[in-house]
């Protein structure tokens with residue numbers, strides 16, 4: 001029998017009806033992995049489930065912990081233990097310091113942070129009971145450093161990067177691994193409102209999904225790409241603030257944004 005391409009039998013994905021996680025779901029299904037796909041009920045979610053016998057929809061709102069707990073219980077009863085939980089539901093809201101969109105800020109924090117911990121709280125107990133499992137959390141390179149226009153998104157992604165660090169430390173020795181996935185710009189509807197002049201090294205959702213699936217089976221703590229943007233933002237993060245702010249301002253000016 002040919003060796004399986006991926007080390008998971010059942011993968012649960014939130015944000016599965018979206019661009020990046022939908023692409024990941026399709027790639028996993030094409031390799032024979034069983035995918036439990038979660039998003040709010042929609043034609044998009046139904047179409048994803050209809051696209052492969054290996055994908056089954058488990059509609060739920062990640063802002064509602066009890067819906068996620070029920071979805072996980074149903075998935076494990078119907079499909080078997082979840083080997084990998086990929087928590088990918090997320091959103092971007094523009095941030096203008098002269099006209100702060102409080103609703104956008106609160107919605108971003110809720111979806112990008114509460115939505116993730118709700119997913120962790122739903123999937124983790126059974127993984128701990130089995131002494132095995134893998135939690136993968138979608139962050140963003142913009143969680144590494146503050147950036148103009150990113151006050152809502154960046155703050156929420158910084159929060160999940162910090163959360164992932166805590167989880168990783170606390171879950172050491174339990175058999176449950178944690179990966180934080182921090183891509184740069186991906187060409188998806190999520191960032192349609194972002195100033196195109198400020199988007200650097202934009203990649204397709206196919207490239208993004210491929211890169212994630214190349215690395216995730218090795219269970220690294222962090223997956224971050226493209227390396228040019230990762231390197232720049234990590235350098236900015238680590239510089240003394242007296243240097244980092246002028247560097248970012250110059251960079252933004254040079255981009256003509």
Ligand SMILES: NC(=O)c1ccc[n+]([C@@H]2O[C@H](COP(=O)([O-])OP(=O)(O)OC[C@H]3O[C@@H](n4cnc5c(N)ncnc54)[C@H](OP(=O)(O)O)[C@@H]3O)[C@@H](O)[C@H]2O)c1
Pocket residue numbers: 014015016017018019020021038039040041042044060061062063088089090091092111138139140141182183184185186187188189190191
């Ligand atoms: N695009 C980028 O440039 C980029 C870069 C780095 C990281 N990321 C991260 O990657 C992830 C996916 O991004 P994407 O660009 O593929 O986004 P997307 O296409 O907009 O997909 C977002 C997904 O989140 C789901 N969702 C939204 N609210 C939900 C809720 N309350 N309950 C359940 N699901 C909900 C959406 O489904 P429904 O609305 O149908 O429920 C959809 O499936 C996000 O976490 C994003 O922050 C994206």
